[in-house]
Structure formats: structure tokens, C-alpha cells
Amino acid sequence: MNSKKPAKRQQADPIILCGHGVSLRVDAGTLVIRNGFTHYPQKQETYRYFKGDAALPARIIVLDGSGTITFDVLSWLAEQNIPLVRINWTGEVVTAISGYGYAANPHRVAWQVETESDNCRRMKFCNQLITRKIEGCILTLEKSIRRSEAWEKAMQRA
Numbered sequence: 001m002n003s004k005k006p007a008k009r010q011q012a013d014p015i016i017l018c019g020h021g022v023s024l025r026v027d028a029g030t031l032v033i034r035n036g037f038t039h040y041p042q043k044q045e046t047y048r049y050f051k052g053d054a055a056l057p058a059r060i061i062v063l064d065g066s067g068t069i070t071f072d073v074l075s076w077l078a079e080q081n082i083p084l085v086r087i088n089w090t091g092e093v094v095t096a097i098s099g100y101g102y103a104a105n106p107h108r109v110a111w112q113v114e115t116e117s118d119n120c121r122r123m124k125f126c127n128q129l130i131t132r133k134i135e136g137c138i139l140t141l142e143k144s145i146r147r148s149e150a151w152e153k154a155m156q157r158a
Contacts, residue, residue: 015047015057022067024060026076036065056080058105064089134158 019036021044026032035045049056059082069084074097077084083098115121138158145151 014059016061018063018065020066022065024069024073026072059083062086
């Protein structure tokens with residue numbers, strides 16, 4: 001008699017898909033995911049997951065991608081309790097499909113509720129977000145844009 005316990009599922013990071021040509025299908029009982037193309041040249045990322053795999057993603061998020069998904073994938077994800085969330089280009093959730101009825105991360109939802117109700121905490125988060133955005137703009141200016149009068153103005157504003 002084998003008393004070996006099945007591998008415990010780890011809380012893996014979500015898979016985030018975007019671009020043109022995203023594909024989710026079931027092949028020989030495995031979930032095959034192909035990420036979309038966002039720029040040229042680019043190699044297409046491919047993922048393959050087996051049922052019960054300890055490294056299954058916590059959720060699959062599609063960011064305004066275009067492509068295909070099969071009904072078999074929906075059944076496969078429901079059996080494995082993996083939510084599928086599609087977000088449009090404005091950041092709104094278009095659809096959330098979950099085998100166990102709740103597609104959101106409960107820890108993040110709790111954090112959002114706490115942050116929304118605390119003005120200081122909310123402002124701190126907003127300030128950090130804006131700071132990171134400005135830092136990203138400065139980095140883009142430094143690495144991607146040729147120096148000019150317009151560049152100088154943009155850098156001063158940042």
C-alpha cells in the first residue's frame with residue numbers, strides 16, 4: 001500500500017497574457033498557453049501545465065489581448081480551481097471566470113478595502129504610484145529619446 005501524499009499545490013504567481021495571438025487550449029489533457037505578440041521581433045512564450053501540477057498558476061490574467069480560447073479550457077480551469085480574468089485596455093474587468101465562484105485574491109481585496117477606508121494610507125499608496133510613474137518617465141527619456149529642447153522641458157517637468 002502506498003502512503004505517499006500528493007504534492008501540495010504551491011501558491012504560484014499568476015500568468016499575465018497580452019498581445020495579439022493569445023491562445024489557450026487543451027492538448028492531451030494538458031493546458032497549453034501561448035502568449036501574444038506585443039512587438040517585433042519577438043519569440044512567443046509557451047506554457048504547458050498538467051492537471052494537479054504543484055506549479056499551476058494562481059490565476060490567469062489576459063490584459064486586452066486578442067486570440068482564442070476553447071470550451072475545454074474553461075472546464076480544465078474549473079477542475080483545477082484556476083480563475084481566468086480578462087481586463088480591457090482601460091483596466092476594467094471584462095469577465096472573471098472561476099471554478100469555485102470567487103476569482104479575486106482575498107488578501108488583495110482585504111488590502112484594497114483597508115486602503116480605501118484610510119485616507120492617509122490611500123494617499124501614501126497614490127504618492128508611491130505617481131512617484132514610480134515619474135521615475136519610469138525619466139528613465140524612458142534618458143534611454144529612448146534624443147536630447148532636444150523638448151527633451152529638456154520634459155525632464156524639467158518630471
